[in-house]
Amino acid sequence: MSGASAIPVEDTEVVVVGARCAGSAAAAAFAQAGRRVVLLEATRLPSDTLSTHLLWPGGVAELRRLGALDRVAELGAPPMRTAYAAGAGHAIRSSFAPVDGVDYALCVRRTGLDAALAATAVAAGAQLRDGARVGELLWRGTRCAGVRYTDSSGTHELRAALVVGADGRRSTVARLAGASRPRLFAPSGRDCYFAYWRDTAVEWRGVAAQWRDGADLGTAFPCDDGLLLALVQPPASQDRPGPGGAERRYREAIERIPGLTARLAGCERVGRVRSATGLVSYFRGSSGPGWALPGDAGHFKDPVTAQGIRDALHYGRRLGELAAPVLHEPQRLDAALRAWESQRLTECLGIYQWTNRLSRATPMSPLEIQLYRRATGDPELARAVTEIFSRTKDPKDVFTPGLAAALAVGALRAAWPSVGPVLTELLHEARDTAADWWQSRAHPAITPATAAVPGVRHA
Secondary structure (H helix, E strand, O other), X not given: OOOHHHOOEEEOOEXXXXXOHHHHHHHHHHHHOOOOEEEEEOXXXXXXXXXXXXXXXXXXXXXXHHOOHHHHXXXXXXXXXXXXXXXXXXXXXXXXXXXXXXXXXXXXXXHHHHHHHHHHHHHHOXXXXXXXXXXXXXXXXXXXXEEEEEEOOEEEEEEOOEEEEOOOOOOHHHHHOOOOXXXXXXXXXXXXXXXXXXXXXXXXXOEEEEEEXXXXXEEEEEOOOOEEEEEEEOEOOOOOOOOXXXXXXXXXXXXXXXXXXXXXXXXXXXXXEEEEOOOEEEEEOOEEXXXXXXXXXXXXXXXXXXXXXXXXXXXXXXXXXXXXXXXXXXXXXXXXXXXXXXXXXXXXXXXXXXXXXXXXXXXXXXXXXXXXXXXXXXXXXXXXXXXXXXXXXXXXXXXXXXXXXXXXXXHHHHHOOOOXXXXXXXXXXXXXXXXXXXXXXXXXXXXXXXXXOOOOOXX
């Protein structure tokens, strides 16, 4: 800290680095609890960021809990009350089970969404400083005690009881805290390409749609300003796309998905194709003395299940609720941070494992085909699967041993007498189930540490 006397020094209680979904949610929760919060954002809001920005009903319910839903609703994204999934000749339509009274999904572009979330944090009492880039963490022994950042007026120091790093997958706070290396990780088998279209299909404006064709996956989500987000996730390519490569791969993937091609008929593309490649899902170590990592800074899942914003909002808010009451009691604060991290890992591991399976970019398996066939005639099963996406059910609560047996029998009957591929798939499924079970038991960070922290519960 040599030379610190020339740098303006300020005291607060919480510094949140990153003012988008996780950061604004955490800042709002701390401010609502009466804590002094400074929210630092490197960009100038409102601004865009790379994101597929779908919120299932569980995510929309998080907006309501945070007090941001009215601001977000004003942006004009249409409520999607129908889920549509098609693959292997089967098409499933289902409604969404309500989550705290919310029975619809929303797809809101990040420029408006993030500005609404930051405004919610400011309205709660947080102080927003955009154009502020964190370059160093301040330490008192082994305890994080604040940040040093720069903005247009120079370099500043902010001292705080807690530094929250909500600054994304390439988190500066994670790197400076020595937490960049993940504890669990799984490379995706898919690349992601998406673009916006001027939507002319009025009858589809209330539908969140997905298609599976071969190894390709495509989605269409109506969003604000009369636009449609059309996304494709083809198998990952090892080749760099080069000039025009994203455009070509996007167009080729759409052409391989007839249902998505039909959905886009009459729609006009707006803007360029955006891409996310080389994706890796992970859990990082997300807490330490005086610091925590909500959002993508600490945990990221492949976008194939569209869980990122919901989890950023939920665990950002939960961080504030758990840590605010013990902010100035270091031992209790550290216990609360560990409990929060353990809670997130415990609650997210099942959807993380399920997402990793869907991100393998393989053609639909015999068991998946049977699931689609069965759900076509079973509205309750179709609705239960949507509850996984809304996080009111864990995958294991839907894909029970009884359902697994029924799907296996159906797949064997459909393939008879050529059952070899089905038996191979059943062996793979058994192997994957065992590996997931072992991962949930063997990883030390999964053991909850909540006994001494009031108010911590596990869903």
